[in-house]
Amino acid sequence: MSKDNEAPLPEGWEMRTSRSTGMTYFLNTYTKKSQWERPEAPADPGEIRCSHILVKHAESRRPSSWREENITRSKEEALDLLKSYRKQIVANDVPFVDIAMKYSDCSSAKRGGDLGMFGRGQMQQPFEEEAFKLKLGQLSKPVQTDSGYHIILRTV
Numbered sequence: 001m002s003k004d005n006e007a008p009l010p011e012g013w014e015m016r017t018s019r020s021t022g023m024t025y026f027l028n029t030y031t032k033k034s035q036w037e038r039p040e041a042p043a044d045p046g047e048i049r050c051s052h053i054l055v056k057h058a059e060s061r062r063p064s065s066w067r068e069e070n071i072t073r074s075k076e077e078a079l080d081l082l083k084s085y086r087k088q089i090v091a092n093d094v095p096f097v098d099i100a101m102k103y104s105d106c107s108s109a110k111r112g113g114d115l116g117m118f119g120r121g122q123m124q125q126p127f128e129e130e131a132f133k134l135k136l137g138q139l140s141k142p143v144q145t146d147s148g149y150h151i152i153l154r155t156v
């Protein structure tokens with residue numbers, strides 16, 4: 001039975017008509033790859049762009065940053081600090097970029113936390129897993145990696 005082509009498509013897909021055959025096909029608007037089968041899930045973006053805010057602690061893989069030569073705060077203190085930043089951002093009290101530039105323990109702080117475009121296999125697994133779940137413009141909950149605690153904003 002032909003699927004109802006009137007129903008809305010999952011995020012990231014567009015319906016197209018083949019110029020040569022007149023047949024309907026589906027375009028992944030991120031990767032520009034097409035397929036004949038009607039997609040059932042959101043299009044895989046392949047690559048995304050995110051900004052993040054990292055708060056390191058004494059047990060971080062590298063307990064040092066541009067902000068603080070020797071980071072001694074505890075894991076609990078780091079998580080509490082990050083949650084307070086997230087609260088300010090969600091309440092629109094302070095822009096994400098301002099917090100990232102002032103407080104993020106990653107070198108990306110200089111660029112408002114921007115990490116650029118990345119695909120799977122480039123970032124630490126917990127970070128990647130959370131980042132690829134985010135919708136465009138969505139802010140993650142705190143995520144723990146060997147580097148410390150992060151909040152992630154998907155920008156592309």
Ligand SMILES: O=C(CCc1ccccc1)N[C@H](Cc1nc2ccccc2[nH]1)C(=O)O
Binds near residue numbers: 054127147
């Ligand atoms: O690894 C880097 C550089 C990340 C970066 C990527 C692309 C552009 C700019 C920076 N910095 C680490 C802290 C850190 N750990 C991370 C783990 C996942 C994502 C970003 C991270 N940042 C550190 O400074 O210890």
